[in-house]
Amino acid sequence: MAVNVQYGVSTWLWHSPFSTASISLFPKIKAMGFDVVEIPVEDPDLIDVKTVKQALKDNGLKPTVCGVFGPTKDFTSDDVSLHNNCFQYIEKCFEIGSFLEVDFLAGPMYSTVGKARMVSERQRKFEWELAVTNLHKACVMASKHGQQIALEPLNRFESDLVNTAGDVMRLISDINHENAKVVLDGFHMTIEEQNIREAINTAGDKLIHIQVSENHRGIPGTGLTPWKDFKLGLQDINYKGAMVIESFTPEIKELAGAVCIWKNLANNQDDFASEGVEFLKKTFNT
Structure with missing residues (x-):
């Protein structure tokens, strides 16, 4: 039986940081057969939302936004x-999301990535x-923008706080706000979960977004x-949300270093996306 998902890809596969100029990726992303493009907001000031929104419309793509x-x-x-820096930043992300008409901001916003x-x-x-x-305060902020937050567990090398679906569901229970939801990333899951199917069921109807690559961060299906x-x-x-390919280009040295990608994971990034x-x-x- 088919799963009713829309397929997307993160612009991190090619570029970092996302800027208005990154809309040059949109035509080929659409041509490859994607429905969704994921926009990682590293610096909100680099993004002209009006231009980005028009480019999304011109290419028939829906956006998702991650922090x-x-x-x-x-x-x-x-x-x-x-904390204040984080609140100011996610407020800008919510503003971008509202303009682009997305429903949530995704990411591991509970802590700094790499705090292990x-x-x-x-x-x-x-x-x-x-x-x-x-995060309860962030949920209240999200409400004002008609959005939710989707919290992402990370593997043990990137977080010592939230590693599994069980961890993030306990966090959501403690936050106790209807706008606290879940994003699961298959890469982190293959490191931390004992059973992928059970982990997805643990998240249940709180799961509103999926990111995937292989266990080695490579092309889905090769690991x-x-x-x-x-x-x-x-x-x-x-599940009826999006499934977004998220990996990174080794050509952007700072980003590649942050996620420990020391070699090419495909012949080129276009092949990564299209084969994936x-x-x-x-x-x-x-």
């Missing part, structure tokens, strides 16, 4: 200025409670991801 949470934006820090340490249970509880408090279990899980919950979406459609459309 980028570096060391200056951390809801779990004891430095309140980093061995800390005491007391410190962990302190940081968890900070995340809960600040060890249990795609049958992935499909069965999405069927179980009657072909595999996904064969897998999930039948």
Whole structure:
């Protein structure tokens, strides 16, 4: 049985940071057979939303928006200025999302990406409670823009706070706001989850977005991801959101270094996208 998804790709596969000039990617993204383009907002000031919205319309693409949470934006820090930076940033992301008519902002906004340490249970509880408090405020902010937040678990090398579907569902329970939802990324799941199908069922109707690549960050279908279990899980919950290919180009050294991509994962990035979406459609459309 087919899964009713729309297929998308992140512009990170080619460019970083996303800017107005990145709309040059849109025609080929559409020509490859994608319905959705994911816009990672590294610097909101680089994006002319009117131009981007027109380009999306011209190319028949729907947008999704994800946030980028570096060391200056951390809801779990004891430095309140980093909380304020994060609030100011996500407010700009919500404004961009509202103009582009998206329903949610996705990403691991509970903490700085790469914050992975061995800390005491007391410190962990302190940081968890900070995340809960600040993310509840973010949910209230999202409401004012008609949006939700989709929280993404990361693997243990990128986060010591939220690694699995079970972790993110506990976080959402503690946040206790209707606008707190889930995005699951197949790359992180193949590292952290014991069973992909069960993890998807754990997220259940809170799951509103999916990102995929292979367990090695490469082209979907070329690695060890249990795609049958992935499909069965999405069927179980009657998932109807987007499935977005997210990986990164080794040509952008700062980004590649941040995600530890030290070699080419395809002959070229266009092949990565076109072969990836072909595999996904064969897998999930039948």
